Amino acid sequence: MFKNYFKTAWRNFQHQRIFSFINILGLSIGIACFCLLILYAYNELSFDKFNKNANDIYRPYVWFTAEGMGNGNSSEGYMDYSGPTSATLGEAMKKNFPDVVNYVRIQLPYDESLLRIGDKGFRSSVTYADPSLFSMFSFPLKYGNINTALNNLNDIILSESKAKEIFGSDNVIGKTIEIKIGSSFQSFIVSAIVKDIPENSTIHFDILGSFLYAEKYVNGSIFIGNDFHYIDKQTFVQLKPGSNLPHDSQRLQSFLASFNPGYLDGVDKHATQAGNEPPVSLKLQLLTDIHTSTLNLWHDFPRVDIKTIWILLLIAFGILLIACINFTTLTAARSAARSKEVGVRKVIGALKKQLITQFMAEVYFFAVISTILGLLLTIFLLPYFNALAGSSLHLSISILPRALLLIAGVLFIVGLLAGSYPAFVLSSFKPLEVFKNKLRIGGSNTFTKSLVTLQFALSVVLIISTVIILEQTQYMINKNPGFNKDNIVVIDASEADPAKIFPLFKQAITQNPLVENVASAAAGIGAGKSFLGYSDNRLSADINIIDTNYINTLGMKLIAGNNFTGTQMNDTLKSVIINETMMKALGWTTENAIGKTIKNFQGRNALVTGVVKNFNYEPLNKEIKNQIFITSKDKGYANFYMRIKAGNQLRTIADMQKQWNHLLPGVPMKFSFLDEDINKYYQSEKAWSKIVGWASIISIFLGCLGLLGLTTLAAINRTKEIGIRKVLGSSSKGIAILLSKDILKPVIAAMFIAFPVAWWAMNKWLQGFAYRIDISWWTFLAAGATAIIIALITVSFQAIKAAMANPVDSLRSE
Numbered sequence: 001m002f003k004n005y006f007k008t009a010w011r012n013f014q015h016q017r018i019f020s021f022i023n024i025l026g027l028s029i030g031i032a033c034f035c036l037l038i039l040y041a042y043n044e045l046s047f048d049k050f051n052k053n054a055n056d057i058y059r060p061y062v063w064f065t066a067e068g069m070g071n072g073n074s075s076e077g078y079m080d081y082s083g084p085t086s087a088t089l090g091e092a093m094k095k096n097f098p099d100v101v102n103y104v105r106i107q108l109p110y111d112e113s114l115l116r117i118g119d120k121g122f123r124s125s126v127t128y129a130d131p132s133l134f135s136m137f138s139f140p141l142k143y144g145n146i147n148t149a150l151n152n153l154n155d156i157i158l159s160e161s162k163a164k165e166i167f168g169s170d171n172v173i174g175k176t177i178e179i180k181i182g183s184s185f186q187s188f189i190v191s192a193i194v195k196d197i198p199e200n201s202t203i204h205f206d207i208l209g210s211f212l213y214a215e216k217y218v219n220g221s222i223f224i225g226n227d228f229h230y231i232d233k234q235t236f237v238q239l240k241p242g243s244n245l246p247h248d249s250q251r252l253q254s255f256l257a258s259f260n261p262g263y264l265d266g267v268d269k270h271a272t273q274a275g276n277e278p279p280v281s282l283k284l285q286l287l288t289d290i291h292t293s294t295l296n297l298w299h300d301f302p303r304v305d306i307k308t309i310w311i312l313l314l315i316a317f318g319i320l321l322i323a324c325i326n327f328t329t330l331t332a333a334r335s336a337a338r339s340k341e342v343g344v345r346k347v348i349g350a351l352k353k354q355l356i357t358q359f360m361a362e363v364y365f366f367a368v369i370s371t372i373l374g375l376l377l378t379i380f381l382l383p384y385f386n387a388l389a390g391s392s393l394h395l396s397i398s399i400l401p402r403a404l405l406l407i408a409g410v411l412f413i414v415g416l417l418a419g420s421y422p423a424f425v426l427s428s429f430k431p432l433e434v435f436k437n438k439l440r441i442g443g444s445n446t447f448t449k450s451l452v453t454l455q456f457a458l459s460v461v462l463i464i465s466t467v468i469i470l471e472q473t474q475y476m477i478n479k480n481p482g483f484n485k486d487n488i489v490v491i492d493a494s495e496a497d498p499a500k501i502f503p504l505f506k507q508a509i510t511q512n513p514l515v516e517n518v519a520s521a522a523a524g525i526g527a528g529k530s531f532l533g534y535s536d537n538r539l540s541a542d543i544n545i546i547d548t549n550y551i552n553t554l555g556m557k558l559i560a561g562n563n564f565t566g567t568q569m570n571d572t573l574k575s576v577i578i579n580e581t582m583m584k585a586l587g588w589t590t591e592n593a594i595g596k597t598i599k600n601f602q603g604r605n606a607l608v609t610g611v612v613k614n615f616n617y618e619p620l621n622k623e624i625k626n627q628i629f630i631t632s633k634d635k636g637y638a639n640f641y642m643r644i645k646a647g648n649q650l651r652t653i654a655d656m657q658k659q660w661n662h663l664l665p666g667v668p669m670k671f672s673f674l675d676e677d678i679n680k681y682y683q684s685e686k687a688w689s690k691i692v693g694w695a696s697i698i699s700i701f702l703g704c705l706g707l708l709g710l711t712t713l714a715a716i717n718r719t720k721e722i723g724i725r726k727v728l729g730s731s732s733k734g735i736a737i738l739l740s741k742d743i744l745k746p747v748i749a750a751m752f753i754a755f756p757v758a759w760w761a762m763n764k765w766l767q768g769f770a771y772r773i774d775i776s777w778w779t780f781l782a783a784g785a786t787a788i789i790i791a792l793i794t795v796s797f798q799a800i801k802a803a804m805a806n807p808v809d810s811l812r813s814e
Contacts, residue, residue: 023330024370026705027414030323031374031407033698036385037316037691038406039378039393044304047200047291051138056239058246058284060089061297062256090235092259097251099243104132106203106234107214114180114495114667115207117166121666124162126179127205128214136238137203143173144192153213155191162206163193177207180495199392202290202301236287246284256282305768308688311761315695318458319702324414325451326705327370331363364415371411388694390687452703453746453753456787459703460754461761462696463783468762468775469689475620475773476682482615484555484643488674489653490524491640496664502636508659514645514652519553521546522637525617526677531627539585541578541626542617545637551577551612551629553641560590561610564631574601574630577610582626601628619681620771641674700787704794747791751784758783 048054090103109125116122131150133139141149142160149157156177160170167175170193178185188209197204239245245252285293292306379395386393493501498520506518522545523531531542548564560583564575576598578586583593590611598606606628614624644652653671660669759775766772 020366022705023327024366024373026330026702027323027327027367027370028373028377029698030320030326030702031371031410032377032381033695034316034320034323034410035374035378035407036381037312037319037695039382039395040385040389040391040691041309041313041316042402043200043391043393044291044309048202048288050198050200051136051287053136053138053238054288055286056241056243057136057236057287058239059234059236059287059290060093060282060284063281063283064279089259090237093235093237093255096255096259097245099239099245100237101240102132102136102238104130104136104236105211106130106133106236107211108234111492111494112670115166116178116180116185116666117176119666121668122166123668123670124207125205126156126207126209128209128211129205130211133203133208136236139197140195142193142195143171146192149192150208150210152189152191153210153216154186154188155210156188157192157194157208158190159196159206160193161196163190179207179209183497200291202287237284246286249281249283252282252284253278256280305684307765307768308684311765312691315462315692318462319695319699320410322455322458322699322702325455326702327367327414329451330705331366360415364411367411367415370414371407375407388687388690390683449746453749455703456747456750456791457753457757459696459699460750460783460787461758462692462699463786464754464758464779465762466689466693466696467779467783468758468766468773469685469692471773471779472766472769473682473685473689476685476769476771477679479616479620479771481617481678482556482613485675485678487644487646487649488554489642489644489656490526490672490674490677491642491656491660492524492638492670492672493520493636493640494638495667495670498636498638498640500636501663502640504663505640505659506636508663509642509656512652512655514648514655515642516645517549517553517643519547519550519641520637521550521639521641524639524677525674526672527680527683529677531617539582539626541582541628543628543630546629546631547636548631550641553643556615557613558610559613561594561608563610564629574604574606575609576601576606577612577629578608579612579624579627580614581624582628583611585626598628606630616771621769623770700790703787704790744788744791747788751787755780755784 048057051057090100090105094100094103107128109127111125112123113126114121115124129150131147134141134146134149141157144157149155156179158166158170158172163170163172166172166177172190173192175190177188177190179188180186194208285295290301291303292309293300293303294306382393382395385391502520509515510518523529523543531544546564551558551563558577559580561577564577578593583589586593586596586598588596593608593611596608598608610629612627612629616624617627618625642656656671657669660667758780762775766775
């Protein structure tokens with residue numbers, strides 16, 4: 001019996017090759033897109049779950065909710081990694097809480113360090129951790145002994161890929177690497193090789209040193225290279241399975257009070273609390289929650305906006321739904337011409353259930369082929385998707401069971417959805433009516449038209465979303481940040497001694513007529529850069545230490561007062577320049593701010609000598625914070641800024657490299673362009689817009705396939721009507737317009753569904769940006785017009801074909 005079903009399905013496939021191919025292709029593409037987006041979302045949502053102890057590893061952090069604490073903002077807080085408690089926090093928690101069975105301290109890299117092997121120099125980030133990292137986390141070693149790998153202060157562990165990059169082989173235990181710590185190179189011995197850390201791991205490292213070394217040598221000077229940096233330590237604790245400690249705020253609060261009472265003593269007695277939350281509290285964050293966390297924590301790991309993942313999941317299911325609808329409408333169109341076959345089968349004794357089984361078997365035959373092709377297409381497209389999304393996804397054995405289960409479920413639903421309608425409708429035909437041609441499948445095609453309406457509504461929503469996301473991304477990239485970011489070369493001089501090198505480099509480079517201005521600053525601008533933090537009981541601010549030429553070089557505007565002068569560096573009263581936001585926070589205006597004093601700023605009073613116009617030094621999804629500029633006796637700081645003339649950039653940079661190599665032989669010049677550093681803030685938005693853009697293109701393509709099926713079905717149902725109209729004198733053009741007009745009605749209806757949905761979704765998305773575009777009406781008009789034009793082109797081919805048919809052929813079967 002099933003062999004006969006298969007033969008029949010294969011004959012129908014051969015009889016309608018083009019239609020069958022289109023049907024299979026549409027579903028295959030939909031399944032492939034669904035798999036790629038699901039794989040991306042799964043990777044983001046499964047961060048750190050590969051660790052065997054993932055559900056028991058927590059990160060303690062101090063949370064400030066009182067006005068004047070932490071960032072200085074009410075009901076906000078930040079992660080505190082530094083201070084006297086950092087090095088002993090895990091040890092103290094293990095001693096005080098029986099729930100804590102293990103802990104590890106990790107010092108994150110602030111920036112890349114300069115490394116040397118013989119005469120070969122290169123850069124890499126260096127992380128430091130306790131040996132207990134490997135007993136808590138699932139980071140298996142490829143070579144070496146886990147029990148002795150970090151026993152000595154100068155032991156380091158390399159990832160297998162980093163070892164191959166440096167030495168050409170990963171079996172390099174005992175080899176020596178020199179790392180620049182402070183102003184000199186220190187020797188380290190490779191004691192183990194760890195297998196490459198999974199991409200979906202919060203903690204990543206290529207070179208891992210002993211935390212004890214960092215504690216003894218790096219932290220003492222708070223310098224990596226010659227650059228002052230934050231000491232970014234994190235402590236992770238492993239709890240007993242089922243421990244209630246993360247939810248026991250009373251025990252955690254008591255521990256904080258005894259362990260570091262300074263946190264609580266420093267709270268302003270008049271500060272208001274956020275609800276029932278204490279002004280300062282110790283909390284525990286589950287490891288697997290870090291990647292998608294919305295907590296406002298300082299110097300945290302890179303995270304993903306969970307809203308983006310949910311939207312991607314909605315898009316994935318939306319595309320799959322579009323593909324399923326397309327498959328259903330095309331299946332109905334293919335089945336519409338088989339009414340006589342059903343009549344013949346019934347006359348010779350076929351039962352209704354046999355006919356239903358026959359049609360369902362055929363649908364599942366096509367669905368299985370589509371699924372297999374969809375999976376093969378997923379594998380083929382994965383490298384291109386990785387390039388598009390900026391990811392490094394791969395299909396692993398660990399997700400195969402879940403993937404197969406999901407695909408099997410999708411296959412079942414698709415077959416049921418696509419096969420039920422034609423199977424039950426066709427199997428219900430009465431043979432006499434079939435042979436007299438008194439029936440039409442689907443009547444007015446209300447079901448298929450409803451499906452096409454939904455299909456195009458989803459497509460139009462994606463088109464509008466793509467346009468708005470692209471507009472917002474371009475707005476952020478092109479918006480004037482409040483200074484001139486173009487034609488500025490930034491050199492990272494953290495591995496040098498900026499105070500000595502900067503005046504020499506400046507003197508040499510300004511001889512080049514293509515260099516217009518040179519300045520230096522302690523803090524950089526752009527992705528991965530940080531400012532010094534300051535807070536007291538009144539307010540907080542981001543601090544940057546700059547030289548006297550910084551504001552002019554970057555093209556910033558002073559709206560009150562004057563720039564720094566050389567004499568101000570030696571004044572007893574520290575001179576500062578503040579931004580507009582801070583001026584307003586202090587209740588001042590441009591008329592009275594100059595000459596005001598900020599009391600007890602970094603241990604001394606500060607005199608406001610200037611107010612700089614607000615500029616965006618962080619992504620545009622953040623409001624501008626309070627900012628303070630200071631200067632000092634130093635001759636230069638770690639970030640060199642050179643404004644160069646447009647054109648001849650390669651020639652100018654070559655001259656800079658020549659001067660740099662002359663001053664610092666053996667230290668490669670690390671440079672970038674300021675506008676590119678700023679644009680890196682929006683890499684995720686760029687990738688996001690590309691993904692949604694391709695999703696909208698694919699959805700429109702699938703929607704057109706659905707329209708093709710609906711047009712074909714309409715033409716089959718109205719074959720004799722078309723023949724009669726032509727006999728009575730109707731032109732082919734008139735008949736084509738008649739068919740097109742009826743088919744376009746679902747597309748028009750889709751607009752009324754899509755427009756409010758798209759506006760609501762995109763308005764919600766834009767609320768995450770402090771600086772955003774306004775959604776304009778032309779976006780909806782353009783998206784609707786595009787969808788109608790594409791639909792019209794699709795429909796016209798089949799409509800013209802039906803209109804051009806010979807009316808004799810249409811009427812002969814009567």
